[in-house]
Amino acid sequence: MLKISMSPSTSASTVRRAAVFALALSLIFLLFAVSKALTQRRARDERPRPGAAAPTATTTPRRSGVASEGTIAARPRLVLLIVVDQFRYDYLERFGDLFVEGGLRRLQRDGASWTNANYDHVPTETAPGHATLLTGTWPAENGIIANEWLDRDTGKRVTSVSDETVNLFGGGSEERASSPRRLLASTLGDELRLATAGRSKVIGISVKDRGAILPVGRHGSAAYWYSSQTGRLVSSSYYFNQLPAWVERYNEARPVDKFFGARWERLLPEAEYVKRAGADAPAWENEAGAKDSNAFPHVVTGGVSAPGREFYDELNYSPFSNDLLLDFAKQAITNENLGADEDTDVLSISFSANDIAGHRFGPYSQEVMDMTLRVDRQIAALLDFVEARVDLGNTIVAFSADHGVAPVPEHAATLNLPGGRIKSSDVLQAVRNAVKVRYSRNASSGGGQDPTADYIQAFHVGYIYFNTAALKRDGVNREEIERVAGEAAMTVPGIARYYTRTQLERGLVAPADPLARRVLHGFNAQRSGDVLVIQEAFKYLTDSKITATHGSPYSYDTHVPLIIMGNSVAAGRYTEPAAPSDLAPTLASLLRMQPPSNATGRVLVEVIRER
Numbered sequence: 029m030l031k032i033s034m035s036p037s038t039s040a041s042t043v044r045r046a047a048v049f050a051l052a053l054s055l056i057f058l059l060f061a062v063s064k065a066l067t068q069r070r071a072r073d074e075r076p077r078p079g080a081a082a083p084t085a086t087t088t089p090r091r092s093g094v095a096s097e098g099t100i101a102a103r104p105r106l107v108l109l110i111v112v113d114q115f116r117y118d119y120l121e122r123f124g125d126l127f128v129e130g131g132l133r134r135l136q137r138d139g140a141s142w143t144n145a146n147y148d149h150v151p152t153e154t155a156p157g158h159a160t161l162l163t164g165t166w167p168a169e170n171g172i173i174a175n176e177w178l179d180r181d182t183g184k185r186v187t188s189v190s191d192e193t194v195n196l197f198g199g200g201s202e203e204r205a206s207s208p209r210r211l212l213a214s215t216l217g218d219e220l221r222l223a224t225a226g227r228s229k230v231i232g233i234s235v236k237d238r239g240a241i242l243p244v245g246r247h248g249s250a251a252y253w254y255s256s257q258t259g260r261l262v263s264s265s266y267y268f269n270q271l272p273a274w275v276e277r278y279n280e281a282r283p284v285d286k287f288f289g290a291r292w293e294r295l296l297p298e299a300e301y302v303k304r305a306g307a308d309a310p311a312w313e314n315e316a317g318a319k320d321s322n323a324f325p326h327v328v329t330g331g332v333s334a335p336g337r338e339f340y341d342e343l344n345y346s347p348f349s350n351d352l353l354l355d356f357a358k359q360a361i362t363n364e365n366l367g368a369d370e371d372t373d374v375l376s377i378s379f380s381a382n383d384i385a386g387h388r389f390g391p392y393s394q395e396v397m398d399m400t401l402r403v404d405r406q407i408a409a410l411l412d413f414v415e416a417r418v419d420l421g422n423t424i425v426a427f428s429a430d431h432g433v434a435p436v437p438e439h440a441a442t443l444n445l446p447g448g449r450i451k452s453s454d455v456l457q458a459v460r461n462a463v464k465v466r467y468s469r470n471a472s473s474g475g476g477q478d479p480t481a482d483y484i485q486a487f488h489v490g491y492i493y494f495n496t497a498a499l500k501r502d503g504v505n506r507e508e509i510e511r512v513a514g515e516a517a518m519t520v521p522g523i524a525r526y527y528t529r530t531q532l533e534r535g536l537v538a539p540a541d542p543l544a545r546r547v548l549h550g551f552n553a554q555r556s557g558d559v560l561v562i563q564e565a566f567k568y569l570t571d572s573k574i575t576a577t578h579g580s581p582y583s584y585d586t587h588v589p590l591i592i593m594g595n596s597v598a599a600g601r602y603t604e605p606a607a608p609s610d611l612a613p614t615l616a617s618l619l620r621m622q623p624p625s626n627a628t629g630r631v632l633v634e635v636i637r638e639r
């Protein structure tokens with residue numbers, strides 16, 4: 029604490045030094061007495077507010093003599109990460125006055141909330157977002173570059189969590205098992221388990237496998253997700269040899285079937301929705317192939333007369349699947365005794381229905397507004413449960429999203445915003461044509477066929493993948509063909525930029541350009557494609573008929589909530605720039621532990637109260 033150097037000196041300065049020392053000592057004494065008095069006063073408070081200046085230990089006196097001198101304060105017993113899949117920051121502002129006291133309003137009031145947190149990578153998809161939150165780094169480092177990509181070794185498309193070496197427990201015959209094996213970095217939970225010899229429990233829950241698995245990490249205790257075929261909460265042999273007994277019991281009771289035929293109505297009078305989201309069923313919500321109507325109420329049956337696959341699938345995009353997750357999370361806390369001892373546990377819950385409904389209806393729909401109001405109430409119920417069971421004074425709660433979402437292009441276009449849909453197939457055709465024109469003369473094989481036909485292996489989430497072997501066979505210069513392809517893509521109206529592997533690998537893009545930086549952070553040399561094509565703002569680059577989507581580097585996709593609530597976190601609104609990759613290193617700092625292996629985020633020092 030206070031060190032006095034004892035170098036040789038004159039007797040006068042020794043006396044002076046002794047006086048200073050005595051003064052310092054009495055000051056320390058005084059400070060100690062004041063802090064002790066404060067501690068005792070806090071201890072009398074029944075429910076210390078998270079964020080209030082008090083040692084964590086006040087709510088759980090323990091190991092007398094160790095923590096009392098302020099040398100080792102007790103760690104929080106639980107880290108609760110709440111992710112809402114597809115939740116734009118502006119939802120907090122657009123709908124915040126309609127939130128209940130105990131949900132997002134409580135997190136914003138008692139926690140530190142960043143008003144300017146943006147993902148710093150592309151594509152802004154579910155898997156990269158969820159992987160970023162607790163690895164504290166971006167896809168270039170954690171390896172989760174998209175929801176799906178082309179595995180160059182096998183030539184097959186893989187998902188972020190697909191794993192043919194593991195078995196699925198509880199799923200349908202056509203569903204595949206998943207694991208975190210493609211994650212290349214450790215998570216906060218991995219590090220906690222390393223630090224506690226595996227006693228910390230780290231559990232993830234979501235409707236989506238990637239939403240459950242990626243925040244947990246490679247060394248986690250368990251991840252559970254929802255089977256759209258069986259309506260069960262499932263997991264894989266990556267974690268254990270069979271589902272825990274409590275999960276089996278939970279599924280046997282068929283908790284999902286009680287939602288059969290449930291009517292999804294608006295929570296509040298329709299006028300509130302018209303005011304903030306417009307009419308219920310505008311033309312741009314007419315997704316081709318959608319089975320339901322665009323209007324409230326939405327009755328969840330899947331078009332069948334008894335619970336079955338169609339119903340389990342349709343439940344996905346109703347608020348009732350969030351109810352199911354909430355119920356299951358409570359069961360997990362109870363049955364796994366989360367937060368019950370000094371080895372900090374992690375529970376991550378990712379509410380997926382917001383994303384599935386968001387894709388179906390768009391960010392300015394009554395459905396998304398209602399889903400947001402409902403998830404606020406579901407979060408309130410979860411916080412109340414944690415308060416009663418673990419004590420929020422013993423918990424760090426973090427809230428964020430994996431990405432935002434763009435306005436529906438047809439909606440944007442009616443408002444004179446540059447909305448539109450660019451067909452991926454048009455871009456691919458332009459690239460193929462240019463490659464053919466440039467290289468068919470040079471290619472070795474002939475015989476009337478297009479010798480460049482196998483040059484392009486895939487075009488996926490904006491990435492063109494070249495067939496490395498074919499280019500080698502024909503002696504094609506990679507740098508040049510990347511440029512040929514990029515320039516060809518630029519001829520398609522609505523394409524804004526392209527980036528090549530050569531540029532990204534050689535550091536030829538300027539990180540000072542935020543868009544270029546997001547590309548760089550999303551690029552993993554082993555997994556990413558060779559040319560990345562970026563569309564203009566408000567435009568979609570897809571062949572899919574989906575009503576609304578996300579994935580771009582623009583603010584509607586990158587700007588998300590970021591809130592941390594806990595005893596040693598200074599509550600307030602923070603306008604400094606932040607990123608979801610800052611969450612894990614900040615949590616590690618609050619927990620006084622090793623940050624995840626590849627953490628690149630900033631410790632959000634502005635909110636950390638040192639005790």
Ligand SMILES: [Zn+2]
Binds near residue numbers: 113114153155383430
């Ligand atoms: Zn998502």
